[in-house]
C-alpha cells in the first residue's frame with residue numbers, strides 16, 4: 101500500500117449469466133462464467149455470486165421472466181452488491197427496468213468491457229476511442245451509465261438514477277461531446293497517419309501479435325524484445341499498441357507490435373471506435389496469432405479471433421502472413437501436446453508450440469517470421485553513378501542499406517528492399533542490380 105493513499109473497500113458484483121436453452125453455446129458454461137468473473141475482477145470488483153439463468157424466451161421489457169426477476173431480487177437483497185452484471189446485451193429499456201425493479205445498478209457485457217477499456221487506456225488516441233465508444237453506447241441509454249470516468253470524477257457512483265430532465269440534459273451534452281471527440285480523434289489520427297507514412301518509408305517489416313485476451317501476447321513480446329511491458333493474469337491488460345525494434349535471424353530488422361486482446365462478443369461500439377487501431381494490426385507484414393493452448397476452450401477462443409480478423413478483412417486461411425503460436429505449452433504434458441499437434445494440422449498455416457514464459461520455441465518462431473518477411477524482401481547490390489544523388493537518396497529512404505563502398509565514380513550499395521520497391525526503383529532510375 102502506498103503511504104498516504106487510502107485503501108478503498110472493494111466493490112462487489114453480482115453476476116447473472118443467461119443461458120439460451122434453444123441455442124447451446126460452443127463453449128462450456130464454466131468457461132463463460134470464469135471469463136465474466138475475470139472481466140469483473142479486471143476493474144477490481146469482487147464477485148459476490150454468479151447465478152446461471154436458463155431461458156427460452158426473452159421478455160422485451162425486462163429480458164428475464166417474472167419468476168427469475170423475483171429470485172434475483174431476493175439474492176440482491178441478501179448480498180447488497182455494488183453492481184449487477186448481466187452477461188449479455190441488454191436494451192436500454194431492459195437495463196432501466198431491471199435497475200428500477202432490483203434497486204441496484206445494472207450493466208451488461210458491453211458496459212463492463214467499456215469500463216475495463218476506460219480504466220486501461222493511456223494514450224491520447226486510446227482515451228479518445230474509449231470515450232467515444234462509451235458515449236455512443238450511453239447515448240441510447242435512458243439511465244446514466246456508471247462509468248469509470250464518472251467515478252474518477254467523484255460522481256454519484258453506482259446508485260441513484262437521474263431525473264428525466266437530467267437525462268435530456270445529459271443527452272445533449274453527450275451529442276456535443278461525441279462531435280467534439282470525433283474531431284479530436286481525426287486530429288490525432290492525422291498526426292499518427294503522418295507517422296505511419298514515415299514508418300512505411302522505414303523499410304522494416306511490421307510484425308503484429310494478435311490473440312484472445314490473456315493468451316500471452318505481452319509475455320511473448322517481452323521475451324522477444326527484452327522489454328518490460330505490463331503482462332498480467334488480467335483480462336485486457338494491454339490496451340494501447342506498443343512497438344519495439346527487433347532483429348530477426350539473418351540480421352534483418354523488424355518492428356514488433358503488441359496490441360489489445362480480443363474477446364468473444366466484442367462490443368460493436370468498441371470495434372468501430374477502435375477500428376483504426378485494429379486495422380493497423382491487419383496491415384502488418386506478419387500476423388502472429390497467439391493462442392493459449394493450456395485452455396480447454398482454446399478452439400472457441402481461436403475461432404473468435406479468426407472471426408474478428410475476418411470482419412477486419414483478413415482472409416484467414418489463405419493469408420500467408422499468419423503464423424499460429426500455441427502458447428503456454430509448459431502447462432501441458434507430452435501426451436496433450438501430441439494430441440494437440442494432430443488436431444491442428446489441417447491447415448497450411450505454420451504452427452509453432454511456444455512457452456513465452458520459458459522462452460521455448462521462440463527461436464523457431466522468429467525463423468518462421470524471417471521466412472515470411474524474406475519472401476517480400478530481396479538483398480541486392482546496385483552500382484550507382486556518384487553524381488546521381490537522387491537515386492542514392494531514394495535507396496536510403498526506401499531500403500535498408502547494409503553496406504556502401506564509394507569508388508571514384510561509383511557508389512556500390514548493398515541493401516534490402518521490398519520486391520515492389522525494387523521494381524519501382526528499376527523502372528524510375530533505370531538501374532539493375534549487379
Ligand SMILES: Nc1nc2c(ncn2[C@@H]2O[C@H](COP(=O)(O)OP(=O)(O)OP(=O)(O)O)[C@@H](O)[C@H]2O)c(=O)[nH]1
Pocket residue numbers: 311312313314315316317318319320330331332333334335336337338339359360361362427428429430431454455456457458
Ligand atoms: N505458464 C505460462 N503462463 C504464461 C505464458 N505466457 C503468458 N503466461 C501468463 O498468462 C497471463 C497473461 O499474459 P499476458 O502476456 O498479459 O497476455 P496478453 O495476451 O498480453 O493479454 P491482454 O493484454 O490482456 O490481451 C500472465 O499471467 C502470464 O504470466 C506461458 O508461456 N506459460
Ligand SMILES: [Mg+2]
Pocket residue numbers: 317318319330331337338359
Ligand atoms: Mg497484453
